[in-house]
Amino acid sequence: MKKLFISTIITLLAAVTSLAGAENIMQDKFDNQPFLRWAYFSDQVMGGVSEGRVEFLEQAGESFARMTGSVSTENNGGFIQIRTDVASGSVDSAAGVYVKVRGNSQRYFVHLRTSGTLLPWQYYQAEFDVSNDWQIIRLPLSDFKRSGSWLRKAVKPSSIRSLGVLAYGREHEAEIDVAEIGFYQ
DSSP states (O other), X not given: OHHHHHHHHHHXXXXXXXXXXXXXXXXXXXXXXXXXXXXXXXXXXXXOOOEEEEEEEEETTEEEEEXXXXXXXXXGOOEEEXXXXXXXXXXXXXXXXXXXXXXXXXXXXXXXXXXXXOSTTOOEEEEEEOOSSOEEEEEEGGGOEXXXXXXXXXXXXXXXXXXEEEEESSSEEEEEEEEEEEEEO
């Protein structure tokens, strides 16, 4: 009887642990000094002229990153982004990326860089649209398109090294708030 009880407890603990990790396997809620984890970049690093910034804010008890700016395709440019590193091995079983966002009713992108994206212009990209209201968007890894034929056709979760949110590819004013971002199984 004692062995059955212990076995049942172990099984229940394993199930609870499995369920707890089943949804989000890596997440950032932009609290606890996000400026140490997230960096702002623009096409100016490659000669472009897009301008923007990121602010880390709190409103109604919710922390978030707000990226704003003007995206310009002049001078072969066309992006502003915030990006964070992803620790090797931390998302080996990821099925996709989720993001809690709101913004100015524009199209934005998530970029993944992997151990195979060696050149600055290589990435995997998925797009999403935002509205004025907070929404959670789930982007399966199968939705991410490679930036060139030299990359693997599909993202291999164990090779993901960075995660970025971008305003990209066309002339427009960007304003996007990101309250949470991560990977799901």
